[in-house]
Amino acid sequence: MNLNATLIIQIVVFLTFVWFTKSFVWPPIVKALDERAKKIADGLAAADKAKADLANAEKKSVEELRSARESAAELRSGAEKQAAKLVEDARAEANRIVAAAREAAGNEAAAAAQKAKDALRDQVAQLAVAGAERILRREINAQVHADLLANLKQELS
């Protein structure tokens, strides 16, 4: 263990090696390590975000589905109601038309019957008067017995 100038040389060599390592070896490796760490961190964050987004989207889709179903049901019930109303209206209209037609027919028939009756009554009254005239020609004065005849006519109607 004798000391000599090797010691000095070794110091110089050592410091040179340190300089080289510090300048050319350490920075690129550490940079790569740091960059990779950042990449991984970013990736993890992105994965978390994607997961959250997915959960949100799922929630939203359930919501949408529910509201779609609701509105469909609403539409359907509205349509049913409307259809029922249409049918109801149509039925009422038909009834109304039928009733009106029936009434008109009834009126017409009643008017015709009345007219026929009236005509018939007139004829019967004339016939009756004529018959009675012929029978009672002498004793009955048409003017005197007009009231009687009118009463008779009334009773026949």
Added chain:
Amino acid sequence: MASGTELATEVAHHGPTPGEYIAHHLTFLNNTGEKQAELINWNLVNLDTVFYSVILGVIALFVLYRAAAKSTSGVPGRFQAAVEILVEMVADQAKGLIHSEESRRTVAPLALIVFVWIFLMNAMDFLPLDLLPRIWEGIYASAGHDPHHAYMRVVPTADINATMGMSIAVLLVCLYYNVKIKGAGGWAHELISAPFGDKLILAPFNFAMNVIEFLAKTVSHGMRLFGNMFAGELIFMLIALMGAAWTGANAPSFLLAFGHVVAGFAWAVFHILVVALQAFIFMMLTLVYIGQAHEGH
């Protein structure tokens, strides 16, 4: 983990004694070609230590640089993932010990290269003990030199110059951050006011304490690694001596060769732990010391 048989022939004919063998393996190849005699001699350079540490450092940097150049923030390949695990480990430790984001940009790479580099240098222990020295002996001899002087040690961290050089470099970094974070005045004040208290009479003791602390940290930092790797290498050499005691096809020789294999295997497995652990400890202490430079007493 020696090439025991090769050595055995040498022992049988003209080879070194066990003492010579170990001494040979513990001698550095310096610029004089002779073993360093003085305790400290600034004119000498251990060429083998410099060569192997620089080569291994360059390999480490090259591999890391390849990973860095091709690194992508997308899906990483296996190679990139392996380097990233390493970087992440160092970055985590740095984050726990140094609370300044800006300092970490320098200190964390420092810790990374310290760990990888020391790991590789320590791992040179796993090469067969005699492999590279023996090749070097061949080259040295063919160049016309005396192969007995073909010294070579392949584990740079078993050289105290290398480990102390690194720990002193860490000390320099600590001093730099002390001044940078606390300011020259603030740090000077801390040197004379901590740990005993901000009193004039205590200033010399505080200062002495701080100097001792820096010295102790630096020396223990470098010596710990050196001691571990030196001891590990030495034990490999001692294990290699078992195989080196081969005297022919007889029972003791077989027994020793078997012992060599078993002990060499066991120690190598254990040494894997030591190699990684010492590299990690050196890195952690580097971060701790630099972290301390950021905090007041």
